[in-house]
Amino acid sequence: MYEIRQICKSISQKKVLEQINLTIAPGELQIMLGPNGAGKSTLLKILGLLQKPSQGQLFINGINALKNPEKVKHLLGVVSHKTFIYENLSVYENLEFYGKMYGVNSLRKRILEVISLLGLELYVHERVAYLSRGFQQRLTIARAILHQPCYLLLDEPQTGLDQPATHKLYQILEQLKKQGTGIIVSTHIIDKIFQYSDRLVILARGSKVFEGVSPQEYSEIKELYGSYIKGV
Amino acid sequence: MHWLNWITLTVIILANYLVFIWVPLEKVMGAVQKIFYFHVATAWVGFFAFFVVFIFSIFYLITKNERWDRYSAASAEIGVVFISIVILTGAIWGRAFWGQWWTWDPRLTTSLVLWFIYIAYLLFRSAIEEREKKASLSAILGIIGFLDVPVVWFSIRWWRTIHPNLMETGGKMAISPKMGVTLLLAILAFTLLYILLMTRIISLQKLADEIYRLKEEIRSHWI
Amino acid sequence: MNIVGQFLAIIRKDLQTEIRTKEILSSMLLFAFLTVVILNFAVDLKPRVLREVFPGFLWVVFIFTGLLGLNRSFKNEQENDCIYGLNLAAWESSIIYLAKTCSNLFFMLIMEVIIVPIFFIFFDLNPPSLLGIFILTIFLGTFGFTAVGTLIAALTANTKSNEILLPVILFPLIVPLILGVVQVTKGVFLNLPLESWSYWLKIILIFDLMYFLVPALLFTYLLEV
Ligand SMILES: Nc1ncnc2c1ncn2[C@@H]1O[C@H](COP(=O)(O)OP(=O)(O)OP(=O)(O)O)[C@@H](O)[C@H]1O
Ligand SMILES: [Mg+2]
Numbered sequence: 251m252y253e254i255r256q257i258c259k260s261i262s263q264k265k266v267l268e269q270i271n272l273t274i275a276p277g278e279l280q281i282m283l284g285p286n287g288a289g290k291s292t293l294l295k296i297l298g299l300l301q302k303p304s305q306g307q308l309f310i311n312g313i314n315a316l317k318n319p320e321k322v323k324h325l326l327g328v329v330s331h332k333t334f335i336y337e338n339l340s341v342y343e344n345l346e347f348y349g350k351m352y353g354v355n356s357l358r359k360r361i362l363e364v365i366s367l368l369g370l371e372l373y374v375h376e377r378v379a380y381l382s383r384g385f386q387q388r389l390t391i392a393r394a395i396l397h398q399p400c401y402l403l404l405d406e407p408q409t410g411l412d413q414p415a416t417h418k419l420y421q422i423l424e425q426l427k428k429q430g431t432g433i434i435v436s437t438h439i440i441d442k443i444f445q446y447s448d449r450l451v452i453l454a455r456g457s458k459v460f461e462g463v464s465p466q467e468y469s470e471i472k473e474l475y476g477s478y479i480k481g482v
Numbered sequence: 483m484h485w486l487n488w489i490t491l492t493v494i495i496l497a498n499y500l501v502f503i504w505v506p507l508e509k510v511m512g513a514v515q516k517i518f519y520f521h522v523a524t525a526w527v528g529f530f531a532f533f534v535v536f537i538f539s540i541f542y543l544i545t546k547n548e549r550w551d552r553y554s555a556a557s558a559e560i561g562v563v564f565i566s567i568v569i570l571t572g573a574i575w576g577r578a579f580w581g582q583w584w585t586w587d588p589r590l591t592t593s594l595v596l597w598f599i600y601i602a603y604l605l606f607r608s609a610i611e612e613r614e615k616k617a618s619l620s621a622i623l624g625i626i627g628f629l630d631v632p633v634v635w636f637s638i639r640w641w642r643t644i645h646p647n648l649m650e651t652g653g654k655m656a657i658s659p660k661m662g663v664t665l666l667l668a669i670l671a672f673t674l675l676y677i678l679l680m681t682r683i684i685s686l687q688k689l690a691d692e693i694y695r696l697k698e699e700i701r702s703h704w705i
Numbered sequence: 706m707n708i709v710g711q712f713l714a715i716i717r718k719d720l721q722t723e724i725r726t727k728e729i730l731s732s733m734l735l736f737a738f739l740t741v742v743i744l745n746f747a748v749d750l751k752p753r754v755l756r757e758v759f760p761g762f763l764w765v766v767f768i769f770t771g772l773l774g775l776n777r778s779f780k781n782e783q784e785n786d787c788i789y790g791l792n793l794a795a796w797e798s799s800i801i802y803l804a805k806t807c808s809n810l811f812f813m814l815i816m817e818v819i820i821v822p823i824f825f826i827f828f829d830l831n832p833p834s835l836l837g838i839f840i841l842t843i844f845l846g847t848f849g850f851t852a853v854g855t856l857i858a859a860l861t862a863n864t865k866s867n868e869i870l871l872p873v874i875l876f877p878l879i880v881p882l883i884l885g886v887v888q889v890t891k892g893v894f895l896n897l898p899l900e901s902w903s904y905w906l907k908i909i910l911i912f913d914l915m916y917f918l919v920p921a922l923l924f925t926y927l928l929e930v
Pocket of ligand 2: 291331405
């Protein structure tokens, strides 16, 4: 269980997040909707322990994540706006590096597994600098799931992906969900991902304005979203 | 802080009276020797200001309370001004007694190195936009920089002893009780000035923050 | 978590990047070599005087060349915010500091191993008789320089004007180290009596120890903003 308690964040005196409470259960997929500048990325960075909140607490499987980050860091997989991959290394070398950092067992096999999962076979030894944006995004996702994290935090993971790749991503998420991974995805696109979603969170102006079971029909979602976002 | 203004003013006037009228002229060096009171007093306050930066930097890293960062910044600014005075008065002193503007005297050289370190500290601060980042990163520099002070001091002392300096003896003088009292009051005056400047800079910073906050508020009304 | 494994993985990654791009070592080597040549043009000294100033030349060249490497060392970490991904994967932030210091030290030592003989050849000098102490001094000086330099490089990597800020912040900090290593190198070169320079090793060691331990402790604050 990933418990997020009363998270507040100010950046340069500007209030970016206010009193966010959330819970992500294993095997659950949550979608976070919100207009530009709502604070989705900031929240995900805080959940990914990449930034410190100004106030509030995080508990991952009962461990205070802000006090003992070293005990929980490896349970998280993060896809942020930035890719965290090294331009001058090849696809394989990047995965190998992160795999070694996480101490992944039978690394080579696992790397080949995620490479084929994300359709990167043709680019295994290509330098990242030469990859197109979409393939870099695939590699980023591969990097995030490489060590089989308990919680996966994805900030607009569809960025740059084409239709088949997006579809593939959703299948992977469904698969991971079945295996018990807790997933939270931020997005502002209303599409097929909602088929797999268990809960919906709407963020506006740094506050959580809605949380509940997500409807399946696109029109319903749009209506719900519109009703909370009006005037923002 | 009305009373602080008045106390500081009184002590400064009194100190000037002691320096220029009360204390007798030094027999060998004459009137130029009076620069000594300013030189030593500003040196003490300058070093103290950098020590304050060090302590507040540690406080900031522990508490993450922005107040300590603001105090560090203010103290570093004042420290740089005071150390500049130390270097200038040191140069004038050197010119008067040894016939040259600059000597690699340990105190003067240490002051110069500190001056460089804290100018760099202020430059570094102005190069980072995001507040929290600026505060954490410059706190690290505030700690690292001050730890260097004793090492710089000893190494420069040793360095000077291997270059025996004829001038070393020229600047020495016996301090009479009257001179001692005058020096103490000069130090007190500059310390009060330091505290006064700190409060001024901090209230200026608060005003700037308030303006920023109001701007943000107006902007959020418009969106 | 396997600390040693992570430490080695980071160093390995830095070496891989260097082998791929050949950015750091090649520019450092060429720069150092060029400076040796320029120094020869700029000063034309009698051998006796040369032996006096040579230690100073040596360290000035090391420092300026080292600066090139330090400025680069966080460039690839800054691209794509890799440093944050790295920090999330590392058990402790200090591992990143230690590994980065080691790879910077490694690059500098390689540069020095090649440049010192070139120095001797171009200035037509013989290596000192106390070769062991000479090498030890170079190692200790380079270690102190990279230890504090890596921290400052990590700090300035967060600014836009990092290339100028790094030397401006670093140089005043390393004054004691430079005084120390130049004195020892000079003592070794001029065959001065041991007592007249050996105490400088104390300053060098204190500097090295302090500027290795304190940054290792502070590095976590650098990354947790
Ligand atoms: N470094 C920063 N300095 C100042 N303000 C910032 C900074 N980072 C984020 N913000 C502010 O925080 C707010 C939330 O930003 P965030 O990136 O989290 O939004 P978002 O919901 O991810 O938006 P988007 O859909 O565009 O990705 C914005 O108003 C932004 O201006
Ligand atoms: Mg975003």
